[in-house]
Amino acid sequence: MRGGSESAVRLEGVSITYHLPDGGRYPAVAATDLAVAPGEFVALVGPTGCGKSSPLNVVAGLVAATTGRVLIDGIPLDGVNARASYLFQQEALFPWKTALDNVAVGLEVRGVPRTEARERARGWLGRVGLAPFADRYPHQLSGG
Numbered sequence: 001m002r003g004g005s006e007s008a009v010r011l012e013g014v015s016i017t018y019h020l021p022d023g024g025r026y027p028a029v030a031a032t033d034l035a036v037a038p039g040e041f042v043a044l045v046g047p048t049g050c051g052k053s054s055p056l057n058v059v060a061g062l063v064a065a066t067t068g069r070v071l072i073d074g075i076p077l078d079g080v081n082a083r084a085s086y087l088f089q090q091e092a093l094f095p096w097k098t099a100l101d102n103v104a105v106g107l108e109v110r111g112v113p114r115t116e117a118r119e120r121a122r123g124w125l126g127r128v129g130l131a132p133f134a135d136r137y138p139h140q141l142s143g144g
Helices: 053-060 099-109 114-127
Strands: 009-019 025-036 067-072
Touching: 009 053, 025 053, 025 067, 053 067, 099 114
Parallel strands: none
Antiparallel strands: 009 025, 009 067
């Protein structure tokens, strides 16, 4: 494993504080340590608003930890975690793009040529049984 770590994901003393519009602060997560081994499945469980999504956002690199550090395979995370995939709680699709184009957009943003991105997207649609619906728009697909 890169970096000589036994953990695929490690949070060390991670705190996450959000700045509020009124100038206040909201401490969502306080001094948290977490180690996730390669292949290990972990669930964060708790009531709405308790801070379950915040550590996931930090591990994905979408939000910076206020304190502490995040290591991915023993290497400190700096910016977006290119080794992670992220599934949003709410749908995050572009309604004006087809299923194929919605899947390809992430690759295109990362600089993959459009033709290659669309071909790779077709492969992923096939893996999840949506290949016949590649030309459909989000409102034409089942939410299930």
